[in-house]
Amino acid sequence: MNPWQFETTVTDTRTDARGAWVALETTLFYAEGGGQPPDAGTLAGAPVLDIQRVDDVVWHLVEQELERGALVTGIVNDAVRRDHSIQHTAQHVLTALLEDEYGIQTLSFGIGSEESSLEIETDVFDWNQIESLERDVQRIVFENRPVSTYELSSEEVEHTRLRKATDRTGTIRIVAIDGLDYNACGGTHVEATGQLGIVHVTSMKKVRGNVRLTYVAGLRALTAVHSFRTALRTIHQTLSTTNETVAARVIEERNLRLERDKEVKALEARVAKAKVAAFLQEDNYVITHIGKTEAETLTTTIVERIAATGRIAVGANHTGQKLWLMHDGTHDIAIGKFLKRTLDDLGIGRGGGSHKQAQARFESVIDLERATAEIVKRLQEGMVSC
Known part of the structure; x- marks a missing residue:
């Protein structure tokens, strides 16, 4: 049986401007939260458009209304779940290394449709540091450290070990990366750091006096590498360059264009x-x-x-x-x-x-x-x- 498929009963329904929402007796769908988008998939054969948790009830936005008491089959899109899990676990690794190696706190995190981002509490960060950070991340990936998720009562949680303090009470879900991170987190994650593949920082930008790092991991990183290579190959073919000479040649072409622009303006x-x-x-x-x-x-x-x-x-x-x-x-x-x-x-x-x-x-x-x-x-x- 497909591990991402489940059968359940519709327990409640409601509608709003966006459409029809249903609550289920049980669900495998992850609701949006903590910077992670919701899962994708189908319910009763129709796409699930959104998933939100409201007062501990998980609501599923569906294309067509379903009746209370109806027995339905849900199927989680495992490719989307795996991708989100990779991006989220990569954030844990990046956040832990930034704090431990650079003394920099992570302020916010979000997974986008193509890239993910971290806003970090510093106004100074450079590409040499980014490359060093990427090497540290890759070391953690190569070591294939176990990633564990489990639930503890708030009394059992080792609060002094938490990467970020929590004021939650009752049952708390812990995500731990062996020897690196111990955190309260409700998101989805991979089973070991080796599943992250590649973690690549794609851009850096100053925002609100801090720095935003944009990154990709797993297949997203491979896609980015392919895109970079295609662009670089096009430049090589156009300007007859190599990896060693491309930067100098691009600068030369830019300077020539600026000189031509001056001549054109004069004319x-x-x-x-x-x-x-x-x-x-x-x-x-x-x-x-x-x-x-x-x-x-x-x-x-x-x-x-x-x-x-x-x-x-x-x-x-x-x-x-x-x-x-x-x-x-x-x-x-x-x-x-x-x-x-x-x-x-x-x-x-x-x-x-x-x-x-x-x-x-x-x-x-x-x-x-x-x-x-x-x-x-x-x-x-x-x-x-x-």
Whole structure:
């Protein structure tokens, strides 16, 4: 028989905005708690969508209502349970080593759909320390230390050994990793540290004056390694690098790009100056510039320079399907309100802005051209009463 399958009776039901919930006489499903997500699986052949414990009653959110007294079969998704158990046990190992080896307390923990995280009580941690921590974790994994779970009365618990003090009374569930950790915990765990496989820290970020470490373990870690390798292989093939030269080559490419960006900006400035000079030969109240192939930065530069001369500038960029309106503040026209009113009348585009400048984005070049023509027409005809 499948060890993750069980038969039980529906003892209570309720509904809320999320759907139908059922309580069972017995259940193998783990309810969300302590940073660990709920189990996944099926009940009466339908997916269990959520599991929550309320006042010591475990409630199961199901797709369709079940009647009280109904005999149902539940099946826990063993792959999800195993994954959550690996991530949770990895947290115990990380927390214990951080406290014992670095004197750093763990403040919070959570298992995400792809990665898990710890917030630790320090404002200083670096990647050399992370690599050292990972080596310590891997040593614990290789030693395959037993992980035990058992229940004791609060009087039997060795409170002085607890990793974190508990104010629970009655029966307390203890999770112990041989020679490393002794803690009160209601989550699910593996039977030995060797089942963690690999524990890999993927990122580090400062939050609220502390540090958040993101990590993966087990198959999640293997998936991450495969992803990193694929990305690295792509870089090798693109830039003709090796593991030893890839960092230097990426930095070199970045520096070259920055130099090219400077050259492009200098060229754009010269092009903008020339185009604006040509526009100013026209005795027009409204000057329109259409950029069909140029970068958005060049279009905005031209629009800004035209507006600085006291004209009303209209700029359209086909590449980004964007439009800009601008003047230097000497006109009474509230550009942002005018643009929004025109777009509302046309029923296309999204945009707005301030008294002096505004911009809009369109779903197609056709819409952009239509809006540009209408805006120029209204400006030239003085239709700006908004």
